[in-house]
Amino acid sequence: MSGSARIRRARASEAMAKTVLGACAVISLGVALFFVGYIFFRGAGSISWEFLTEPPRKFMIEGGIYPVIIGTVYLTLGTALFALPIGVMSGIYLSEYAPRNAMTRTIRLAIANMAGVPSIVYGLFGVALFVGVFGWGRSIIAGAATLACLTLPVIITATEEALRQIPNDLRQASLALGATKLRTVARVVLPAATPGIVTGSILGLSRAAGETAPILFTAVAFFAPIATSPFSQTMALPYHLFIMATQATKQAPHVVWGTALVLVAGVSILNVFVAGWRSGQRRKMRW
Amino acid sequence: MSDSTPQSTRRLGRSGLSRAAETVVRTTIAVSGWTTILILAAIAVFLFMSGMRAMQEVGLWSMLTGDSWFPTSKNAQFGFLPSIAGSAWVTLVALLLCVPLGVASAVFISEFMGKRGKEIAKSIIEFMAAIPSVVLGLIGLAILAPWVRTTFGTDTGLTALAAGLMVGFMCLPTIISISEDAMHAVPNELRQGSAALGNTRWQTAYKVVVPAASSGIFAAVMLGLGRAIGETMVVLMLAGNAGIIPSHPFLSVRTLPGTIANELGEVVRGGLHYSSLFVMGLALFVTTFLINLAADMILERQRRRWRR
Numbered sequence: 398m399s400g401s402a403r404i405r406r407a408r409a410s411e412a413m414a415k416t417v418l419g420a421c422a423v424i425s426l427g428v429a430l431f432f433v434g435y436i437f438f439r440g441a442g443s444i445s446w447e448f449l450t451e452p453p454r455k456f457m458i459e460g461g462i463y464p465v466i467i468g469t470v471y472l473t474l475g476t477a478l479f480a481l482p483i484g485v486m487s488g489i490y491l492s493e494y495a496p497r498n499a500m501t502r503t504i505r506l507a508i509a510n511m512a513g514v515p516s517i518v519y520g521l522f523g524v525a526l527f528v529g530v531f532g533w534g535r536s537i538i539a540g541a542a543t544l545a546c547l548t549l550p551v552i553i554t555a556t557e558e559a560l561r562q563i564p565n566d567l568r569q570a571s572l573a574l575g576a577t578k579l580r581t582v583a584r585v586v587l588p589a590a591t592p593g594i595v596t597g598s599i600l601g602l603s604r605a606a607g608e609t610a611p612i613l614f615t616a617v618a619f620f621a622p623i624a625t626s627p628f629s630q631t632m633a634l635p636y637h638l639f640i641m642a643t644q645a646t647k648q649a650p651h652v653v654w655g656t657a658l659v660l661v662a663g664v665s666i667l668n669v670f671v672a673g674w675r676s677g678q679r680r681k682m683r684w
Numbered sequence: 685m686s687d688s689t690p691q692s693t694r695r696l697g698r699s700g701l702s703r704a705a706e707t708v709v710r711t712t713i714a715v716s717g718w719t720t721i722l723i724l725a726a727i728a729v730f731l732f733m734s735g736m737r738a739m740q741e742v743g744l745w746s747m748l749t750g751d752s753w754f755p756t757s758k759n760a761q762f763g764f765l766p767s768i769a770g771s772a773w774v775t776l777v778a779l780l781l782c783v784p785l786g787v788a789s790a791v792f793i794s795e796f797m798g799k800r801g802k803e804i805a806k807s808i809i810e811f812m813a814a815i816p817s818v819v820l821g822l823i824g825l826a827i828l829a830p831w832v833r834t835t836f837g838t839d840t841g842l843t844a845l846a847a848g849l850m851v852g853f854m855c856l857p858t859i860i861s862i863s864e865d866a867m868h869a870v871p872n873e874l875r876q877g878s879a880a881l882g883n884t885r886w887q888t889a890y891k892v893v894v895p896a897a898s899s900g901i902f903a904a905v906m907l908g909l910g911r912a913i914g915e916t917m918v919v920l921m922l923a924g925n926a927g928i929i930p931s932h933p934f935l936s937v938r939t940l941p942g943t944i945a946n947e948l949g950e951v952v953r954g955g956l957h958y959s960s961l962f963v964m965g966l967a968l969f970v971t972t973f974l975i976n977l978a979a980d981m982i983l984e985r986q987r988r989r990w991r992r
Binding site for chain 1: 706709710712713714716717718719720721723724726727730731733734784785786788789791792793796797805807808809810811812813814815816817818819820821822823825826827853856860884885886887889890907910911913914915916917921941944945948949953961962965968969972973975976977980981983984
């Protein structure tokens with residue numbers, strides 16, 4: 398009698414817990430989807446061919462945001478130029494060469510820790526080092542270098558993880574054929590790990606493209622023409638959005654929401670593309 | 685026999701050039717392995733050096749404990765307390781939102797969802813983390829701030845509460861994915877053992893899985909805390925940036941990252957105000973560094989425990 402009551406109680410609390418926890422999960426994930434939907438809802442009306450391909454007119458409240466989009470593209474490409482070579486090599490070191498000792502553990506801790514450094518701190522660092530000491534001034538190259546510092550941990554982690562998924566049989570087979578370690582890494586391991594490295598890096602770079610605080614004082618201007626050299630200032634989507642939403646003298650909601658939509662759509666497209674490509678690759682390559 | 689083998693006529697090994705090239709490449713790889721440590725150290729050094737002037741002229745202790753921040757007035761005051769208190773309120777609100785919600789979501793995703801559902805949930809979480817913070821700030825301005833003003837009758841919607849709620853949302857992906865990982869790492873034998881003793885899934889979750897993963901969940905909360913303290917754009921746009929030391933979260937507050945982002949654009953390079961903002965950055969860096977370090981060490985220990 399008391400046994401069956403206990404079972405009934407356990408079942409009731411099971412159902413209850415499932416409902417409450419499930420509601421929490423739905424809320425957490427649902428809010429994210431709602432936010433993205435809201436951006437699309439508010440911004441869709443602003444998007445036109447003119448908005449995407451024309452420069453702004455009349456103090457930014459008319460015309461398009463073409464130079465802003467190009468500015469973000471330049472900054473992101475610059476970030477990739479800095480972060481990719483160092484990040485991939487660093488990942489190769491950790492996966493293929495690093496000895497298992499305290500030093501390597503320290504490097505790993507440093508990487509994990511870098512991922513948690515506030516973005517405004519990277520901004521200060523960029524101001525002190527790239528803008529100041531290196532004398533690059535407020536420029537695309539200074540902003541890209543700052544964003545690269547912030548993206549580096551993502552790329553390193555993605556590279557290392559992708560390399561670790563490659564089975565040791567492949568390495569040993571290559572070594573047994575007389576290839577050196579470096580040749581094995583360059584010709585066998587790295588090509589096999591490329592999909593993982595590319596997808597992880599794109600995710601990292603798409604996050605860098607949306608960052609505002611690191612470029613606030615290292616790269617951007619309220620208005621700048623399309624850059625002609627890496628040492629020019631630039632406009633950028635996140636900064637344009639920030640300044641138009643908070644500090645512009647004349648309110649231009651359609652520009653603000655349109656810019657937000659372009660930014661979110663860019664990031665979303667990259668993410669969806671990466672997710673699709675990754676699952677396709679995963680199905681193709683099974684060790 | 686040995687002198688007639690083909691080896692005797694072949695060049696032994698590789699050319700010196702190829703060996704040299706290999707050494708160069710290998711050294712480059714090893715050096716880049718160290719860049720992260722180098723960058724972390726450089727951040728600390730450059731923040732410290734740029735903050736030197738303020739620390740000498742005002743003093744680190746009187747900055748950290750000073751209760752007024754008037755960097756541009758004639759009798760300039762560089763007290764961090766208003767910003768520290770503002771950051772504390774925003775962080776508290778954020779944690780109150782994201783810790784229960786995040787951990788509960790993680791338990792559901794890890795213990796009650798199927799393989800397919802987990803995959804979908806994970807890609808949504810990954811996507812959440814990719815939404816630019818400035819966009820969340822904009823949504824906060826459009827939805828959250830008006831809601832706070834009408835619901836709580838505050839003068840302005842730009843309060844620690846509005847900022848905290850949005851920052852809490854931003855911490856969700858961190859907390860959910862890391863605590864989910866921690867629960868995922870708990871060996872299935874423990875779940876099966878618990879089920880064999882007649883426990884339901886929920887009983888297994890709260891009696892076995894969550895306690896076993898508790899240190900990882902704690903680390904997840906700490907990483908969320910670090911993120912909340914350092915978040916810049918959302919607090920810059922939503923917290924209101926008022927100068928007082930706030931006594932409750934329904935007030936406009938300034939925060940450490942918000943103050944830096946708000947003022948660095950207007951200061952003279954190398955001046956006292958400029959320098960004091962770097963000290964603020966240094967304080968922020970040291971705080972988040974210690975929090976993250978502790979969390980990462982906990983995670984590392986847990987990983988080793990389950991690997992065995």
